[in-house]
Amino acid sequence: MNEQSLRDLIEDVRAGRLSRRQFVHTLVGIGLTAPLASQMLAYSGIAQAQAKSTYKPTKRGGGGTLKLLWWQGATLLNPHFAVGTKDQEGSRIFYEPLAGYDNDGNFVPILAAEIPSVQNGGLAADGRSVVWKLKQGVQWHDGKPFTADDLVFNWEYAANPATAATTIATYRDIKVEKLDSHSVRVVFQKPTPFWAEAFCGTRGMIIPRHLFEPYKGDKSREAPNNLKPVGTGPYRFVDFKPGDMVRGQINANYHEPNRPHFDAIEMKGGGDAVSAARAVIQTGEFDYAWNMQVEDEILLRLEKGGKGRAEIVSGGNIEHILVNSTDPSTEVDGERSSLKTRHPLFSDPAVREALNLLVDRQSVQDHIYGRTGVATANFLNNPERFRSRSTKFEFNVDKANQLLESAGWKRGADGVRAKDGRKLKIVFQTSINAPRQKTQAIIKQACQKAGIELELKAVTASVYFSSDVANPDTYTKFYCDMQMYTQTMTQPDPQVFMEQFTSAEVSTKANKWQGRNISRWRSDEYDKAFRAAESELDPVKRAALFVRMNDLVIASRHIIPVVFRPRVSAQASKLRAPLSGWDNDLWLLRDWYREA
């Protein structure tokens, strides 16, 4: 799909021939994120449909206690210090951003009066600034008004390196100017295509200036409110025990009518995913549990009781295989898998192509992941319903055999193919995790039929995913021929996600293996496309560039996508909770309710 066809699609939406929703889903299908698609429409002057709320209760409160189970409990409640999603979710009960992203990628105003657009003058034509208008009459839990000063403060707070905020990347390159008491202008250093990151979504929660002002910079850790959040959210803070329990009670002055539904909220932490699923789906002790990393077989069995269900939303996480482009067995300057080497087997494109044909994605989905892993050919997200028609995957042992045969890889007496004295023996590593070992076995079996010998290796997750420079078994060192893991997509805009295949990001000894290009695949064409996308303001052109990048990565066969991993949560049958794959689970907590 090129720029022109994208423009045609947008025209179709404008003329009403294509629904907004279909448009978004088409773009998701070709490997773009929903928020990006939504933004393209905004730039083209197609106003966002007012997302219809499904919230039914007609009065505030009366819903009892909402019991959430997070098998990894929140350890801190300052969103600017959040280390993982568990901390973001804990903070999200009390703090709110200006806007969140719903599952279709629409921006939903939360503390903003409206979403900036070209029509309302919010978006500057040169892409260097955006004006946010704040909702009037919003109060912090302690009664102080929420104003533009709070936004300016959040920017100063997070951008200050001494604060050591984990949100620094979002705020350090922008400037925030107060226009009046309820509007601010966010100024970017260069034309910025994706403007809805600061103050939006997971990294946009806003903390009150009047309580954190004295604790900017070095003193940030001393702020008493790091543990006692005072926000604008639907629930007020009651009690927090790190790693165990977060409790809140209804905010009677909440800025939305009839909300929230529940009188109190509890977020219990600890334990493991399977028993969390049991507590929600089987016994009904809890209403909601997060991140169900549980085999689908177990979920299905639990669901038979009828007290709850597994809820699946699409996001951008992908389980994929990396095929090393460098040689892991030769050491150059104290480093294996060095850029100065080439992989003796994988430098032959026929071998990579054959491997791609030997990954039986459909079986992996059917027999291992079920609903929690959907077979895919794209590296960027790909929910089942909207699968792109242009990219396909195939499982074909015969074709793989033919490919290898014609490329000169002949079978030896032991059934293993060889060429020029080099045997097709490959070491394939991953972390220790039951579904991954099963996937390894499926691939090994297919490879055997094609005359490739796979040696399977499994590394403890705590070592494999560590950044320990001294350990040879980490995934970033990739001292191995092939490996498999899930790449998580943490931002709604694909730029940071796609940066991982640029040449500058190659993981090497020089950068202590912190680079994100693990397969060490390099392509000038890709780099050029990425650089162009970085400053390309026209969202349509930019989207076309991302599509191109996705296709380049897939065509290289150094990256073999296996299954797309949607987000799975457990919910009580009567709970109604709008979820989004592009934001936190609790992004729209104000609209959660229990059906009578």
Added chain:
Amino acid sequence: MSQYLLRRLLIIVPSVLGISIVIFTVLALAPGDPFEELATNPNVPAEVRAHLRAKFGLDDPVAVRYVRWLGAMLGGDWGFSFASRINVDDLILGRLPTTLLVIGSSQVLALLIALPVGVYAATRPYSIFDQIANTLAYVGFSLPTFFTGILFILVFSIQLDWLPFVYRSDISATGWQFYWEHFKQALMPVAVLGLFQGASWTRYVRSAVLDVIRLDYVTTARAKGLGERAVVMKHVVRNALIPVVTLVALQMPAIFGGAIVTEQIFRVPGIGSLLITAILANDTPVIMAVTFVFAGLVILCNLLADLLYVWLDPRISYR
């Protein structure tokens, strides 16, 4: 006696130092980094992590870090949790009451089972009651707590739906309801720990009583015309319990260890589950502090056991 006590207290100093050095070095050598999650998150620039590491002094050599930690510890500063960004002592104090409640009640339960059953079985050795008690005791201490824990959950929570299997330290109910809820949720973890401990103690009590009950002075007491009850309670049990009391004191730390697993299974927010989360998050100061508390408990309980000997059995004297 006081001289002995002083000597023992002095020995504690080097042992505590030794323990702390060992734990600290092992933790320093272990792979992992408290800010690992930041390293794998592309949205967090590497400088943030470098800054945090520098701020918490993680880049210094192990020896320097150890001396700094020791200095702070002597000054009563337990350190600062990387994961929660709060003081470690607050974190531990917040968790301690729950652990003490659960472990305390399980010990009471264990004693309530072990004493009567053990004594009764010993007074009627090889009777039907003794045989059954023995068999059950064997079963009890052969089954590890993580197994019985899950078994209890399956039977009482999932099949019968009688008891909750998620322990909550905050219960919003008041009055009787509050105690009832607490009782219900504590029942399974307490039973798991208590039955396991009770089983091994039963056997211990039985053999201790059995040793004493055959002695001549017991026969004398009987010959004197005392009732069976008085003989057993006043003459036998009192003497037989001396080794049992020390055993209970010595096993205290082991119970804290066993509670770690049980706490994890039932999501009991005690220091055991704190330790597990801290280990998973590589939160060194918290791991250090919790293991140190456990180490301190071992030493204290050992000392207590030795002192109890003297108090219970005047024939033993320390010089």
